[in-house]
Amino acid sequence: MAAGWRFPSDWALPEVDSVCASVLMSGDLGGPLASLGRARAQAGSGLEETLGDLAALHAVLDGPPAPGGLIGANPDALPARLVRLIALGWAEASMDELAQVDVSERLTGLATEAYLAARLGEVYRRATRRGRCPSDDHLLIAVSVDLSEVTGWSRLLAMVLVADVLRGVFDGGESVAVLGPSVAVVLTEQEPGIAQRVSSARCMIGDRLSANDQLSSAARPLITSHRLPSTHDDARELLKHIARR
Template sequence: MTDVLGWPPKATGSGALGADSRTLRDRWRTASLAAGWRFPSDWALPEVDTVCAAVVGGTPPELALAGLGRARAAAGAGLAETLADLAALHAVLAQPECAEGLVVPNVDATPSNLLRVTAIAWADVALDQLAKAEVTDPLTSLPTAAYLRTRLAEVYREAARRGEPASLDHMLLVVTMDFSLLAGWPRLTGMILVSDAVRQVFDGGESVAALGPSTVAVLLRRDGGIAQRGVLLRRELHERLSVDAQLHQAGDPRIRVLRLPATHDGACELLTSLGRA
């Protein structure tokens, strides 16, 4: 593995991430963001830590990279972006003397076997999503963005029949967490707690969906109770997230109320950008 990745493996002595793994993770993230990773908050996944632990522990990385490829596809990252991220890892490992992670990733220089493993795993999930069009997020049990796009299509058709803009009667409430500083499973726990709070507050027939690894959206009608429910939602989120020190360090969730775009296509583009924010 040392010859392939250019990083001398060091034993950490336990399954938990050690100092070497954390250093590698930080340098990898810096290199990936510098190379053009578009949405910093969705880079850190538990599978990233698995890859770092495999590399530092001297384990062949193929299995861990396959898991990361699948996770990237499930989170909405494109293939080009996923492979560029892999190239950032390879560049960091190949140039350990660049302590600040200021390296130049090159996909063409990345070992072909690692590119192949990652790309095949990414494609498996991407094609499966196209074939099955799942509408439930397995982590939170919330409907996915695919479901919300369908609901929005219904809202826009109804508005067109009335000759009015969809934004006249409906809006989006979006909750976003910044889990970028959390490593491993705490970010998954945080997403479960956020989803539970949103579901409890918006339990009157609103359309709630998980848009990405750190974003939940609610399609709701305009009424006089939005401000009150927003306050209630913030209180529920604070109560749930404050029980865990790591989640509390992630900061307060960002709650926004957004106007619907003029067209359904515009609304779908908005959901995509929100899911990667």
């Protein structure tokens, strides 16, 4: 873990299981590595970080740990074939994101992070034209659920339920997007009643998740409000920060 995979929640992917299974059974890593590259790109990881993850795995397989038990991950020591496989998968997913900027995320039906970033650009341009600060009129509401004890398809079901609640509560033209496997965000205008709607969303999400035995551990969502930064670039960085919660 110290050598790669900076965010522990990133381990909970079927693609990780497939790579590990192929390694243990001495199977072909071609398909699993390509799938892992796609999954890492879709999770917002850069190519450098993705290769670092692969280097950590390769270091474990390639030899004994250094004194003290730590593994030294060296991306430059990766075999060219492994780099090509995971990089092609990563690039394929990245190109898909570029080609589908305005497409909703398929599972939840919520907007993608790319669409939300474009929507934020509109908000900032309008604020500039009006001589106002975006934080005067808009805010981001982040919703994250703890899926650390949830496995398999139940993780996907959790976000489907969260998405359904957010669409129902924020149904007045707000932009509701998914930022990762366990995070959603709402771009909304600051208006009377927003606190009540946030409270309603928290209660409804908790009720939906607690009704399923496999999701009860995630039934206390973390919901936070964020004022928009002064620039669009800073707002995009804020989205990345929220996505990593």
